[in-house]
Amino acid sequence: MSRALSVLGANAREATDSLRKAKLRTALGLVGIMIGISSVIVMVSLGEIAKAQARKQFEALGTDIMLVRKSPHAPTPQGRRPATIALSDAIRLAPEVPSIVEAAPRVSGHGAFRHAGREVGDGRIQGVTASFASVNRLSVQAGRFISDLDVDRYWCVIGADIADAMRLAGARRLVGEIVEVGEVLFTIVGVLNDATENYALPVQVGANGSVFVPITTSGRVVSEPEIEVVIARSRAGVHHETAVADVRSFFRDRAPDLDLEIIAAKDLIARLETQMRNYTLLLGAVGSIALIVGGIGIMNIMLVSVAERRREIAIRRALGARRRDIQSQFLIESVILTTAGGVLGVLLGLAVTWGICRFTGWEFLVSGLSVASGLSTATAAGLFFGFQPARQASRLDPIAGLQGD
């Protein structure tokens, strides 16, 4: 045991010494592994960063959100209009289902918006209730949002982009101004702050380019005034599947004909994460190709090193080195080489990732997983690609190596 350790120590010193003295060869090997490891790092890091980015979008909106809508695959009963979500049911959802905190139904249409004879936007008209603002985390910069007391009123709240367009069109105080929605005049009661959109959800809020009106008034300006979606938020601590089941049973009791589709954000996140994981694996595989090329470079370098040192190996064998002593000497050499290349590759990979993040505006983060996998892959590559050369070295015939000058 102590013999093995002291030979190992001597081999490690010998290996570093040999690498230091064959500078060019060492440098070439390092560069190969460095590029391989850094591409793995970049690929895996970018995958992780994209995942974090998608997660952040959900977190802005909350992961406790769910969308309740008429199933797009619902069969149309003969001679009748398909069942739709009734406004009365949507409004009772939150008070009557304990696992739901808030529910915001929406009627949605499209139209052009005009102010003082000038077009100020062409976007979504959304009929909503007061809870729509809190469910979707919308806030006002002036005035107030639609209230539940605004029943049948021709009052509206405008998104940030519409507000900007109106200011450009010469409007001073936005609250109190008149905006023409389709053919109908609405008085502005509130202006929204700029809102970030979550593109990961199948239903977009699109607050910035929208005009919000009371859901009871929306029938006058929207061609198809039915509830398109109810955006609901589940109570903290309630499992999303429980909440989904509760909502489903609530509607089954009240509207047995209604075929609902309920999408919980958590399910979407899980699905997204599976996709991202596959994506990360794919990227990792691409990076691994670079690593394999680097590894083959190491193998080549080690084979050359073994060939150049046949005499040295033979002398060591004559002096009493066992086969595995020789094998460990060369294996240590290749592992030191690839591990050093791995450390440099991790640094380079992080630098490149940082650069890409700056360029794309993503938030840079150091993925512990990618650093750990980069370093362990480098070491494993040293063992893997160094094995054959080291084995070859250990099998050299000492007699042949000692002959000739």
Place this chain on the structure above:
Amino acid sequence: MLSLVDIHRSYRLGPLTAQVLRGVDLEVRAGDVVSIMGPSGSGKTTLMNIIGLLDRPTTGACVFEGRDVSGLGDDALSALRNRHIGFVFQSFHLLPRLTALENVCLPLVYRGARRAETARRARAVLERVGMGERIHHRPDQLSGGQKQRVAIARALVGEPALLLADEPTGALDADTAREAMDLLLELNAERGVTILIITHDPAIASQCARQARIRDGRLVEATAHDPGAADAAVPRRPSLPGDIGKGAAARPHA
């Protein structure tokens, strides 16, 4: 300490089989200084490789320190070489990247000795061969004679029972060769190490107490008459044909 009985060694060269050794018998006692002479291609080096446990005979028994080594595995042979045999080569075979001290340390490294102990013993033996001033020099900073002294130090640092020298003076000029040879004989006298020298130089062979020749793949021993050799070799014994082994005794050359 070493006996070779009817050693044969042949090599396959494509369809041909080259018979290099055809029944070598040799009996070496502890403290002997034996020279083996022969023209090039006669199988001197093959014999040395077999004695040095680097090669195996095709047939025949090799008993080293009372132990038949023919059945031993590679690790066991490596360990035997490491502990009991020191090699001195014609072209020194020092590792060029290592200093004299590091070169001399190698056998002890493979023995698993502690670093401090290894360095202490390597220094001591380098001082003994007169290289105490140059322990941190690399081989390319040393002259031929100095390199051979370092090589002799490396061969002796593990206190082996047997020192195998293959043309130890072949790469040296006459004066340096004589010095190297004197050093070997001194070490034999001082430490009782058995020395086997392969040479084609009769002047070197004549300094050895026992002299043998390889002829037709067999070993033939002649008695030394040189009084200088008699002084140098400590356990001086008359070498008789009977000493060599039963095979040699039966042959007319002896």
